[in-house]
Amino acid sequence: MTIDAETGPSGTLTIRTLAMPADTNPAGDIFGGWVLSQMDIAGGIAAMERAGGRAVTVAVEAMTFIAPVKVGDVLCVYTAVERVGTTSITVAVEAWARRRDVAARVKVTDGRFVYVALGEDGRKRAIAPA
Secondary structure, eight states, rough: OOOOTTTOOSSSEEEEEEOOOGGGGGSBBOOOOHHHHHHHHHHHHHHHHTSOOEEEEEEEEEEEEOOBTEEEEOEEEEEEEEEEOSSSEEEEEOOOOOOESSSOOOEEEEEEEEEEETTSSBBBBOOOOO
């Protein structure tokens, strides 16, 4: 799947990073855990921005690996806040790879991450209305 006007990324581009050889498995693909980590970082940024402060990951509700990430790919992670509760925020996260040898981007994974807003005391805190 390549990017086009109908199937492009959903949400806001939150981070971009380069897939490096140190992050590969024996088959030469980037570890799924590395991709998950990048997605969690991006989701955390979106959650902190919406919460107006500290937010921590409490769950990954769903995650689907669609295509491998290769060394040299630029991983672009997009986020969209789906739901804001009293103390929690659910963020939809999509990762797209821009292949090093072509200009097209491919959707490689998506998921839903849940974060909880914390106060300075480390306890859950209410999230202000938008």
